[in-house]
Amino acid sequence: MIDRQKAMALIQASLDSLHRSGTVKTAIAVSDATILMGSGADSGLDSLGFVTFVMDLEDRLLSDSGADLPIVLTDIKGFDINSPTLTAGILADHVAGLAANA
Amino acid sequence: MADKDTSKPLTVITGASRGLGRALAEHFLSKGYLVAGCSRSNEGALTHSDYHHAAVDIRDEAAVTAWARALRRQFGGVDVVIANAGLARSALYLSVTPGNVFDDFLRVNFAGVFFTLREMSKLMLRRPNARIITISSTMVPLSQEGTSVYSATKAAVQQMTKVLAKELAPQGITCNVIAPAMMETDASQELAKEGDWKDRMLALQTIPRVIGLDEVCHAADYLVSPMAASVTGQVIYLGLAD
Numbered sequence: 652m653i654d655r656q657k658a659m660a661l662i663q664a665s666l667d668s669l670h671r672s673g674t675v676k677t678a679i680a681v682s683d684a685t686i687l688m689g690s691g692a693d694s695g696l697d698s699l700g701f702v703t704f705v706m707d708l709e710d711r712l713l714s715d716s717g718a719d720l721p722i723v724l725t726d727i728k729g730f731d732i733n734s735p736t737l738t739a740g741i742l743a744d745h746v747a748g749l750a751a752n753a
Numbered sequence: 754m755a756d757k758d759t760s761k762p763l764t765v766i767t768g769a770s771r772g773l774g775r776a777l778a779e780h781f782l783s784k785g786y787l788v789a790g791c792s793r794s795n796e797g798a799l800t801h802s803d804y805h806h807a808a809v810d811i812r813d814e815a816a817v818t819a820w821a822r823a824l825r826r827q828f829g830g831v832d833v834v835i836a837n838a839g840l841a842r843s844a845l846y847l848s849v850t851p852g853n854v855f856d857d858f859l860r861v862n863f864a865g866v867f868f869t870l871r872e873m874s875k876l877m878l879r880r881p882n883a884r885i886i887t888i889s890s891t892m893v894p895l896s897q898e899g900t901s902v903y904s905a906t907k908a909a910v911q912q913m914t915k916v917l918a919k920e921l922a923p924q925g926i927t928c929n930v931i932a933p934a935m936m937e938t939d940a941s942q943e944l945a946k947e948g949d950w951k952d953r954m955l956a957l958q959t960i961p962r963v964i965g966l967d968e969v970c971h972a973a974d975y976l977v978s979p980m981a982a983s984v985t986g987q988v989i990y991l992g993l994a995d
Protein backbone atom coordinates (compact mmCIF):
# COMPACT_ATOMS: atom_id res chain seq x y z
CA MET A 652 0.00 0.00 0.00
CA ILE A 653 1.56 3.31 -1.10
CA ASP A 654 0.38 6.08 1.16
CA ARG A 655 1.78 9.60 1.34
CA GLN A 656 4.55 8.64 3.73
CA LYS A 657 5.62 5.77 1.50
CA ALA A 658 5.49 8.06 -1.54
CA MET A 659 7.84 10.51 0.19
CA ALA A 660 10.20 7.62 1.01
CA LEU A 661 10.21 6.54 -2.62
CA ILE A 662 10.92 10.09 -3.75
CA GLN A 663 13.84 10.19 -1.33
CA ALA A 664 15.10 6.83 -2.60
CA SER A 665 14.94 8.04 -6.21
CA LEU A 666 16.88 11.19 -5.45
CA ASP A 667 19.45 9.21 -3.46
CA SER A 668 19.88 6.89 -6.42
CA LEU A 669 20.33 9.81 -8.79
CA HIS A 670 22.88 11.32 -6.40
CA ARG A 671 24.86 8.08 -6.40
CA SER A 672 24.80 7.99 -10.21
CA GLY A 673 25.94 11.61 -10.44
CA THR A 674 22.72 12.94 -11.99
CA VAL A 675 22.15 14.98 -8.82
CA LYS A 676 25.26 16.73 -7.58
CA THR A 677 24.40 17.04 -3.88
CA ALA A 678 22.51 14.79 -1.53
CA ILE A 679 19.05 16.09 -0.66
CA ALA A 680 16.98 15.40 2.46
CA VAL A 681 13.46 15.62 1.05
CA SER A 682 10.67 17.47 2.82
CA ASP A 683 7.24 18.62 1.67
CA ALA A 684 8.68 21.97 0.61
CA THR A 685 11.58 20.55 -1.41
CA ILE A 686 11.34 22.01 -4.91
CA LEU A 687 11.87 19.20 -7.39
CA MET A 688 11.32 21.27 -10.51
CA GLY A 689 11.06 24.97 -11.12
CA SER A 690 12.71 28.20 -10.14
CA GLY A 691 15.09 27.70 -7.23
CA ALA A 692 14.84 23.92 -7.46
CA ASP A 693 16.52 22.25 -4.49
CA SER A 694 16.87 19.08 -6.48
CA GLY A 695 19.50 20.44 -8.86
CA LEU A 696 17.76 18.50 -11.62
CA ASP A 697 17.77 19.88 -15.13
CA SER A 698 14.98 18.92 -17.57
CA LEU A 699 16.44 15.56 -18.51
CA GLY A 700 17.45 14.91 -14.94
CA PHE A 701 13.85 15.48 -13.89
CA VAL A 702 12.62 13.05 -16.55
CA THR A 703 15.14 10.49 -15.28
CA PHE A 704 13.90 11.07 -11.73
CA VAL A 705 10.25 10.56 -12.75
CA MET A 706 11.07 7.37 -14.60
CA ASP A 707 13.07 6.05 -11.67
CA LEU A 708 10.19 6.84 -9.34
CA GLU A 709 7.71 5.09 -11.65
CA ASP A 710 9.96 2.02 -11.66
CA ARG A 711 10.04 2.04 -7.84
CA LEU A 712 6.27 2.41 -7.70
CA LEU A 713 5.87 -0.56 -10.03
CA SER A 714 8.32 -2.62 -8.06
CA ASP A 715 6.68 -1.73 -4.75
CA SER A 716 3.03 -1.95 -5.68
CA GLY A 717 2.98 -4.12 -8.81
CA ALA A 718 0.88 -1.42 -10.46
CA ASP A 719 1.91 0.66 -13.47
CA LEU A 720 1.37 4.22 -12.24
CA PRO A 721 2.36 6.73 -14.92
CA ILE A 722 3.18 10.15 -13.51
CA VAL A 723 1.82 12.75 -15.93
CA LEU A 724 2.75 16.30 -14.97
CA THR A 725 -0.38 17.88 -16.36
CA ASP A 726 -2.49 15.52 -14.18
CA ILE A 727 -0.91 16.78 -10.94
CA LYS A 728 -3.20 19.00 -8.89
CA GLY A 729 -1.33 22.15 -7.94
CA PHE A 730 1.05 21.96 -10.91
CA ASP A 731 0.80 24.68 -13.57
CA ILE A 732 2.60 23.86 -16.83
CA ASN A 733 2.86 27.59 -17.56
CA SER A 734 4.60 28.27 -14.26
CA PRO A 735 6.12 24.89 -13.58
CA THR A 736 7.05 24.41 -9.94
CA LEU A 737 6.71 21.02 -8.33
CA THR A 738 7.38 20.27 -4.69
CA ALA A 739 7.94 16.87 -3.16
CA GLY A 740 4.79 17.33 -1.07
CA ILE A 741 2.59 17.93 -4.11
CA LEU A 742 4.15 14.98 -5.91
CA ALA A 743 3.72 12.70 -2.91
CA ASP A 744 0.04 13.66 -2.67
CA HIS A 745 -0.39 12.86 -6.35
CA VAL A 746 1.40 9.51 -6.12
CA ALA A 747 -0.64 8.48 -3.10
CA GLY A 748 -3.78 9.39 -5.02
CA LEU A 749 -2.67 7.36 -8.05
CA ALA A 750 -2.01 4.34 -5.85
CA ALA A 751 -5.33 4.67 -4.07
CA ASN A 752 -7.19 4.72 -7.38
CA ALA A 753 -5.19 1.95 -9.04
CA MET B 754 5.77 -9.09 -12.71
CA ALA B 755 7.32 -10.55 -15.90
CA ASP B 756 11.06 -10.11 -16.37
CA LYS B 757 12.03 -7.55 -18.95
CA ASP B 758 13.61 -8.87 -22.16
CA THR B 759 17.08 -7.38 -22.19
CA SER B 760 18.68 -10.20 -24.17
CA LYS B 761 19.52 -7.97 -27.14
CA PRO B 762 19.54 -4.25 -27.91
CA LEU B 763 16.16 -2.91 -28.98
CA THR B 764 15.45 -0.85 -32.10
CA VAL B 765 12.11 0.91 -32.45
CA ILE B 766 10.95 1.70 -35.99
CA THR B 767 7.76 3.48 -36.98
CA GLY B 768 6.08 2.62 -40.25
CA ALA B 769 7.64 -0.83 -40.18
CA SER B 770 5.15 -2.84 -42.21
CA ARG B 771 6.31 -1.78 -45.68
CA GLY B 772 8.81 0.18 -47.73
CA LEU B 773 11.83 1.66 -46.00
CA GLY B 774 10.53 0.89 -42.51
CA ARG B 775 10.17 -2.79 -43.29
CA ALA B 776 13.62 -2.88 -44.88
CA LEU B 777 15.12 -1.25 -41.80
CA ALA B 778 13.30 -3.70 -39.52
CA GLU B 779 14.56 -6.69 -41.51
CA HIS B 780 18.05 -5.21 -41.53
CA PHE B 781 18.25 -4.67 -37.77
CA LEU B 782 16.81 -8.13 -37.14
CA SER B 783 19.61 -9.56 -39.33
CA LYS B 784 22.08 -7.63 -37.17
CA GLY B 785 20.83 -9.36 -34.04
CA TYR B 786 18.62 -6.62 -32.61
CA LEU B 787 15.21 -6.98 -31.09
CA VAL B 788 12.93 -4.80 -33.19
CA ALA B 789 9.69 -3.17 -32.11
CA GLY B 790 7.80 -1.77 -35.06
CA CYS B 791 4.50 -0.08 -35.58
CA SER B 792 2.11 0.73 -38.37
CA ARG B 793 -1.55 1.68 -38.39
CA SER B 794 -2.67 -1.93 -38.55
CA ASN B 795 -1.25 -5.39 -38.00
CA GLU B 796 -1.60 -6.14 -41.70
CA GLY B 797 1.71 -6.99 -43.33
CA ALA B 798 3.61 -7.07 -40.05
CA LEU B 799 6.87 -9.01 -40.10
CA THR B 800 6.87 -12.44 -38.54
CA HIS B 801 10.10 -13.09 -36.67
CA SER B 802 10.79 -14.27 -33.14
CA ASP B 803 12.67 -11.05 -32.36
CA TYR B 804 10.11 -8.73 -33.97
CA HIS B 805 7.30 -7.18 -31.93
CA HIS B 806 4.60 -5.33 -33.84
CA ALA B 807 2.05 -2.87 -32.53
CA ALA B 808 -0.86 -1.28 -34.37
CA VAL B 809 -0.19 2.36 -33.54
CA ASP B 810 -1.24 5.45 -35.44
CA ILE B 811 1.59 7.90 -34.71
CA ARG B 812 -0.84 10.81 -35.16
CA ASP B 813 -2.48 9.68 -31.92
CA GLU B 814 -0.51 11.07 -28.96
CA ALA B 815 -2.18 8.75 -26.46
CA ALA B 816 -1.52 5.70 -28.64
CA VAL B 817 2.18 6.52 -29.02
CA THR B 818 2.45 7.13 -25.26
CA ALA B 819 0.75 3.80 -24.50
CA TRP B 820 3.04 1.99 -26.95
CA ALA B 821 6.12 3.49 -25.30
CA ARG B 822 4.89 2.42 -21.86
CA ALA B 823 4.27 -1.09 -23.13
CA LEU B 824 7.80 -1.23 -24.55
CA ARG B 825 9.19 0.01 -21.24
CA ARG B 826 7.34 -2.75 -19.35
CA GLN B 827 8.50 -5.42 -21.80
CA PHE B 828 12.05 -4.31 -22.54
CA GLY B 829 13.05 -1.76 -19.90
CA GLY B 830 14.43 0.75 -22.38
CA VAL B 831 15.21 1.49 -26.02
CA ASP B 832 18.61 1.59 -27.71
CA VAL B 833 17.78 2.87 -31.20
CA VAL B 834 14.80 4.80 -32.50
CA ILE B 835 14.18 5.31 -36.21
CA ALA B 836 11.29 7.69 -36.82
CA ASN B 837 10.49 6.55 -40.33
CA ALA B 838 6.71 6.68 -40.74
CA GLY B 839 5.69 9.49 -43.01
CA LEU B 840 3.34 10.67 -45.71
CA ALA B 841 4.56 11.43 -49.23
CA ARG B 842 1.45 11.58 -51.41
CA SER B 843 0.22 14.53 -53.40
CA ALA B 844 2.25 16.79 -55.67
CA LEU B 845 -0.17 19.71 -55.58
CA TYR B 846 1.10 23.24 -55.79
CA LEU B 847 0.58 25.14 -52.54
CA SER B 848 -2.08 27.43 -54.06
CA VAL B 849 -4.38 24.45 -54.65
CA THR B 850 -3.49 22.34 -51.61
CA PRO B 851 -6.59 21.66 -49.50
CA GLY B 852 -6.43 22.32 -45.78
CA ASN B 853 -7.09 18.70 -44.93
CA VAL B 854 -4.05 17.63 -46.98
CA PHE B 855 -1.97 20.19 -45.08
CA ASP B 856 -3.34 18.85 -41.79
CA ASP B 857 -2.57 15.25 -42.76
CA PHE B 858 1.05 16.05 -43.60
CA LEU B 859 1.51 18.08 -40.42
CA ARG B 860 -0.02 15.42 -38.23
CA VAL B 861 1.84 12.43 -39.68
CA ASN B 862 5.18 13.92 -40.72
CA PHE B 863 5.71 16.37 -37.87
CA ALA B 864 3.43 15.69 -34.91
CA GLY B 865 3.81 11.92 -35.33
CA VAL B 866 7.58 12.21 -35.30
CA PHE B 867 7.41 14.57 -32.32
CA PHE B 868 5.26 12.15 -30.27
CA THR B 869 7.58 9.27 -31.19
CA LEU B 870 10.74 11.14 -30.24
CA ARG B 871 9.26 12.55 -27.05
CA GLU B 872 8.10 9.22 -25.70
CA MET B 873 10.95 7.05 -26.92
CA SER B 874 13.74 9.44 -25.91
CA LYS B 875 12.66 9.05 -22.28
CA LEU B 876 13.30 5.32 -22.59
CA MET B 877 16.83 5.96 -23.85
CA LEU B 878 18.13 8.17 -21.04
CA ARG B 879 19.65 5.30 -19.11
CA ARG B 880 20.89 3.34 -22.11
CA PRO B 881 24.56 3.70 -23.06
CA ASN B 882 25.24 4.78 -26.67
CA ALA B 883 21.59 5.23 -27.57
CA ARG B 884 20.85 6.51 -31.07
CA ILE B 885 18.01 8.44 -32.68
CA ILE B 886 17.54 8.62 -36.45
CA THR B 887 14.84 10.54 -38.25
CA ILE B 888 14.06 10.18 -41.93
CA SER B 889 13.85 13.23 -44.14
CA SER B 890 14.26 13.79 -47.88
CA THR B 891 16.38 15.56 -50.45
CA MET B 892 13.19 17.44 -51.28
CA VAL B 893 14.12 19.80 -48.45
CA PRO B 894 17.14 21.40 -50.18
CA LEU B 895 15.68 20.85 -53.66
CA SER B 896 12.52 22.83 -52.83
CA GLN B 897 10.64 21.35 -55.76
CA GLU B 898 7.29 22.58 -56.99
CA GLY B 899 4.46 20.48 -55.61
CA THR B 900 6.27 19.61 -52.39
CA SER B 901 5.61 22.71 -50.30
CA VAL B 902 3.89 21.01 -47.39
CA TYR B 903 5.83 17.75 -47.62
CA SER B 904 9.24 19.40 -47.71
CA ALA B 905 8.21 21.89 -45.01
CA THR B 906 7.32 19.06 -42.64
CA LYS B 907 10.59 17.28 -43.43
CA ALA B 908 12.52 20.49 -42.81
CA ALA B 909 10.73 20.75 -39.48
CA VAL B 910 11.82 17.21 -38.62
CA GLN B 911 15.42 18.07 -39.51
CA GLN B 912 15.40 21.11 -37.26
CA MET B 913 13.71 19.26 -34.41
CA THR B 914 16.34 16.53 -34.67
CA LYS B 915 19.17 19.07 -34.53
CA VAL B 916 17.77 20.66 -31.36
CA LEU B 917 17.18 17.25 -29.81
CA ALA B 918 20.80 16.39 -30.61
CA LYS B 919 21.91 19.25 -28.36
CA GLU B 920 19.43 18.41 -25.62
CA LEU B 921 20.43 14.75 -25.43
CA ALA B 922 24.19 15.15 -26.00
CA PRO B 923 24.96 15.22 -22.24
CA GLN B 924 23.31 11.78 -22.05
CA GLY B 925 25.55 10.42 -24.81
CA ILE B 926 22.59 10.03 -27.17
CA THR B 927 23.22 11.06 -30.79
CA CYS B 928 20.43 12.28 -33.05
CA ASN B 929 20.84 12.42 -36.81
CA VAL B 930 18.81 12.60 -39.99
CA ILE B 931 19.05 10.38 -43.05
CA ALA B 932 17.59 12.16 -46.08
CA PRO B 933 17.46 9.93 -49.12
CA ALA B 934 16.72 11.01 -52.65
CA MET B 935 14.18 8.97 -54.59
CA MET B 936 13.71 5.42 -53.37
CA GLU B 937 11.50 2.66 -54.76
CA THR B 938 8.60 2.81 -52.35
CA ASP B 939 4.83 2.76 -52.67
CA ALA B 940 4.82 6.53 -52.21
CA SER B 941 7.32 7.27 -55.00
CA GLN B 942 5.61 4.81 -57.33
CA GLU B 943 2.34 6.64 -56.71
CA LEU B 944 3.91 10.00 -57.50
CA ALA B 945 5.70 8.54 -60.54
CA LYS B 946 2.33 7.98 -62.17
CA GLU B 947 2.24 11.71 -62.85
CA GLY B 948 3.86 12.21 -66.27
CA ASP B 949 7.62 12.48 -66.24
CA TRP B 950 7.84 13.21 -62.49
CA LYS B 951 10.30 10.40 -61.83
CA ASP B 952 12.69 11.39 -64.63
CA ARG B 953 12.55 15.05 -63.57
CA MET B 954 13.35 14.22 -59.97
CA LEU B 955 16.22 11.90 -60.86
CA ALA B 956 17.71 14.60 -63.08
CA LEU B 957 17.92 16.91 -60.04
CA GLN B 958 19.99 14.46 -58.05
CA THR B 959 23.78 14.60 -57.92
CA ILE B 960 23.74 10.83 -58.34
CA PRO B 961 20.82 10.46 -60.73
CA ARG B 962 19.52 7.04 -59.80
CA VAL B 963 17.08 5.48 -57.41
CA ILE B 964 18.55 5.04 -53.93
CA GLY B 965 18.36 1.47 -52.68
CA LEU B 966 16.66 0.76 -49.39
CA ASP B 967 19.81 -1.15 -48.43
CA GLU B 968 21.81 2.06 -48.85
CA VAL B 969 19.65 3.75 -46.23
CA CYS B 970 20.12 0.72 -43.97
CA HIS B 971 23.90 1.01 -44.32
CA ALA B 972 23.77 4.70 -43.44
CA ALA B 973 21.78 3.76 -40.35
CA ASP B 974 24.39 1.10 -39.54
CA TYR B 975 27.07 3.75 -39.44
CA LEU B 976 25.07 6.16 -37.30
CA VAL B 977 24.24 3.55 -34.66
CA SER B 978 27.77 2.18 -34.53
CA PRO B 979 30.27 3.19 -31.82
CA MET B 980 32.34 4.74 -34.64
CA ALA B 981 29.70 7.46 -34.98
CA ALA B 982 29.67 8.44 -31.31
CA SER B 983 30.77 12.00 -32.15
CA VAL B 984 28.34 12.42 -35.04
CA THR B 985 25.20 14.23 -33.96
CA GLY B 986 22.84 16.84 -35.29
CA GLN B 987 23.79 15.96 -38.84
CA VAL B 988 21.72 15.48 -41.99
CA ILE B 989 23.11 12.82 -44.30
CA TYR B 990 21.73 13.27 -47.79
CA LEU B 991 21.88 10.18 -49.99
CA GLY B 992 22.12 10.91 -53.71
CA LEU B 993 22.46 14.68 -53.40
CA ALA B 994 25.40 16.99 -52.77
CA ASP B 995 23.80 19.81 -50.81
